[in-house]
Amino acid sequence: MAYSEKVIDHYQHPRNVGTLDPKDANVGTGLVGAPECGDVMRLQLKINPETGVIEDAKFKTFGCGSAIASSSFATEMIKGKTVDEAYAIKNTTIVQELNLPPVKIHCSVLAEDAIKAAIEDFKKKQATVPVESMA
C-alpha cells in the first residue's frame, strides 16, 4: 500500500495525540470504530460554551496509518472552528487533503463520525448541566 507523503507525515508525527478530561462539561468525547477493520478512534473536543468555538482537540487512534493520519489531520482542521462548522465537515475533505486511496476512504468516514459523536456528546452534556453552574 503506497501512502501519500501527507499520510506518512501525520502517521509519523501525529498532531494532538492525548486526552482531555472526559468529565469536563465543556469537553465532548466521541468514541467510534471501523466495523470492517476493527480500528478504534477517540476524539475529544474542548468547546467554549459561550462562543461555540473549538478551543482544543485531542485524539487517540489505534489502527492503520490512514486512520491515524485521518484523525490527526481532523484535529488540526477543526481547532478554532465553531461547532456548526466542524459538524458540517465531510469525509471527502479529508480524502482530498490526505489523498487517500479508495480502500482507505472508510478511515476518513471514521474521522467524520468521531467529530460528530464528540459534538453530540458535548451538546448532550450541556443540556444536562445544572443551571447554577452555567455562570
Add this chain to the structure above:
Amino acid sequence: MDHYLTFGIDRTFGIDRERLEKRFYQLQSSSHPDRHVRAESERREQALAESSDINEAYRTLREPIPRAKHLLELYGFSVADQKSVPPGLLMTVMEAQEKIAEFEAATDRETKQEAMSELVAITEGLETQRKAIDEERDRLARTWDIAMHPTDPAQLSDREKEELGRIAQLISERAYLETLRISVTAARQGKPAFIQH
C-alpha cells in the same frame, strides 16, 4: 462478481475446502495463460482475465471470514455498514490499547510487568468474548446453510435479512477483537504494532 458461480458451487457459508482446492487446480489448468501462448491475442487476453477471476475467487472463498463477507455482499449486506457496536466493546478495546501504550512507555521492570499482567487479564476476557462470537456465527451459518434461500436479495424474507444482518454484525465485532489481538501480540514481542488491513 459471484465467486461461487466462478467455482460452480453452492452459495453457503460452509464449504468443502478440499473440493474447492481441487476445483481451483482444474479451473486454473484450463485457463492458465501458459496454455494459450500460441493462441490468438484475443483468446490469450480472455484466458488471462479468467485466470485472474479464478485466483480472486479462490482467495475469497478459501478463508471463512472473507467468504462470509462475500456471501453477505451478494445479498447486499456489508460489514462496513455495521455501525452499531455493543455497548462497552469499544470502551474495552480502547482501555486495552491504552494499557499497551502504558506497557510500552514503562521504563522500570515492575511497572512493565504490572501493565502486562493487567493486559493479559483483559485479553483473556476478550478471548472468551471472541469464542462466544465465533460460536454464535458458526451456529447461525450452519442454520443458514441447511435451508433453501433465494439468490435474489430482493426476495429475502425479513427473517433471512435479520439472520444475515446478525452475522454481519458478529463479523464486525470480531474485527475489533482481532485488531486488538494483533496489537497485544506485537507488544508482547516488543515490536510496534503495524496494522495493515
